[in-house]
Amino acid sequence: MDRSCKTKSSMELNQDPHYDLIIIGGGINGASVARDAVLRGLSVCLIEKNSFGSGTSSRSTKLAHGGIRYLEHFEFTLVYESLRERHLLLQNAPKYVKPLKFLYPIYKSGYRSLLRVRCGMWLYSLLSRNSTLPKHKRLKKEDILSLCPSLSPYGLQGGIIYYDAQMKDYELVLANINDASNHGLISHENTTVTNFIKDNKQCTGVIIKSGDLSKKIYGSTILNATGPWCNELSKLDEPSAKPLVAPTKGAHIIVNDLGLSHALTLEIPNEKRMFFMIPWENNTLIGTTDTPFEGNPDTISITNDDKQYLLNAANHYLKNQTLTENDIIDSFVGLRPLQYSEKTASRRSRDFSLFESNSGLLHLFGGKYTSYRHMAEITVNHIISQHPNPTQFYPCTTQSRMLQ
Known part of the structure; x- marks a missing residue:
């Protein structure tokens, strides 16, 4: 282009x-x-x-989505408006915004149970009732592994398949x-x-x-x-x-194609935060972090700690594969201009x-x-x-x- x-x-x-x-x-x-x-x-x-x-604006996770996790903070209006705007983007900007299938595997060790995620997806679908995208669907463990053989089977209980959208920001x-x-x-x-x-x-x-x-x-x-x-x-x-504003830092890494046919929605191990592994330009995009940033926005850069944080999160779910810094072919970082608040970054x-x-x-x-x-x-x-x-x-x- x-x-x-x-x-x-x-x-x-x-x-x-x-x-x-x-x-x-x-x-x-x-x-x-x-x-x-x-x-x-x-x-x-x-x-x-x-x-x-x-x-x-060019350093996002490349997703046009409603933000399912915001339902946990009862931000129903925000999610509803985002889902409506996602629909308009798919309709009015098809050159830049495309539907994307997501697989959300649920593990026994995770913070969110399968029942909780199913309830969240039901509400997500209800708020996007005018959407032209397919409805979400529950999957068994064997279905998940069939769709994504690279996922670790240990503790896997099942999951959800749902649709959002990917954008060229x-x-x-x-x-x-x-x-x-x-x-x-x-x-x-x-x-x-x-x-x-x-x-x-x-x-x-x-x-x-x-x-x-x-x-x-x-x-x-x-x-x-x-x-x-x-x-x-x-x-x-x-x-x-x-x-x-009190900006938070969102770091991303790009590795060689991991063979994902779907985007993956996953939980950071031992945290409530979610992250994504997404097919992107024949590679795989992994992100994002969400940490407070103080200082001059012109000096923002991705650190080794940022990279290792994302690598560790991805490796937790991959079977027979361990990503290292040598596998990173590109990386980028942006700042979210969130409203100033005393709350933690993820809850603002x-x-x-x-x-x-x-x-x-x-x-x-x-x-x-x-x-x-x-x-x-x-x-x-x-x-x-x-x-x-x-x-x-x-x-x-x-x-x-x-x-x-």
């Missing part, structure tokens, strides 16, 4: 332009808000300090930006916001820098959609601002937040990748509702609009 992004830039122009909306951050949240906004008739400028989709970002650019989006890559322009303590624009060029851009609304960098932009606006909500600072700067953070379109719709609804003449803009069309 041609991964280039067709964008329009006005960096070289001398005038200081004004937009209805300035978006800082060219990941999936910024890209989808830009697309939704321009399709409704807003003038939009999108600013990204690196390349579009180069941060968290990076390509989805570019598809959103390309559609937006075709409808008037102005965008800047490799461009940094160095300061905010304020009038009577209210944000009215930004100063951007690309190379040796600096420029002022003005906007009626300015949106911080920088993900793990949200705190950085928040402090640039208000130095005493409290943290908005994956729902999103839309927060307005005292200066009028709007912050969008948190949320699941699968629900990006819904987050964008709600965000643009809010922005339009604050406009002096909201009736001049069109309704949202992204529920039925194809992504090319």
Whole structure:
């Protein structure tokens, strides 16, 4: 696939332009808000300090899913919305999102019993009742081993087969930006916001820098959609601002193809956490970790401990095979921009937040990748509702609009 992004830039122009909306951050949240906004008739400028989709949005587990584990935390609305958005992605973005069959083997030593998983799957199916994917099915031990001979048989009690979806995360970002650019989006890559322009303590624009060029851009609304960098932009606006996000690190490793005909949903040994082993581009993707991260998001890297953690988890379930670091052919790590909370990483909500600072700067953070379109719709609804003449803009069309 041609991964280039067709964008329009006005960096070289001398005038200081004004937009209805300035978006800082060219990941999936910024890209989808830009697309939704321009399709409704807003003038939009999108600013990204690196390349579009180069941060968290290209370092996911590559799944468009409802998040079955969130049912344990009673986040039924989050799961329902994610399953609805998964359906829309399969319908509107078939080039980038495909159905994927999952095998969930249940072991005697695991935290979740077969009965508990069956109840969870029943609720998962109920919440996705409009889905076109096949329903889940219970499997006996021998059926599991027949489908996946590489699994260890020791303590295996049976399992579940169910369906979710796999996505090309990076390509989805570019598809959103390309559609937006075709409808008037102005965008800047490799461009940094160095300061905010304020009038009577209210944000009215930004100063951007690309190379040796600096420029002022003005906007009626300015949106911080920088993900793990949200705190950085928040402090640039208000130095005493409290943290908005507390990122957690999600590390992944890729090994040579393990011959999986299905994705595997598994439990980390002696933990409640789940991880996946997924067929990906003729290899096997294993992930993810979920550990707190403090520091500069630009310095994030996968550690030997991260790799060994995932190798140990995978080896626990593999029969007659022991993966080592020599089997790792690639690895990557991203940061989840979760809402700041005192809770442990795995128990913090994956729902999103839309927060307005005292200066009028709007912050969008948190949320699941699968629900990006819904987050964008709600965000643009809010922005339009604050406009002096909201009736001049069109309704949202992204529920039925194809992504090319």
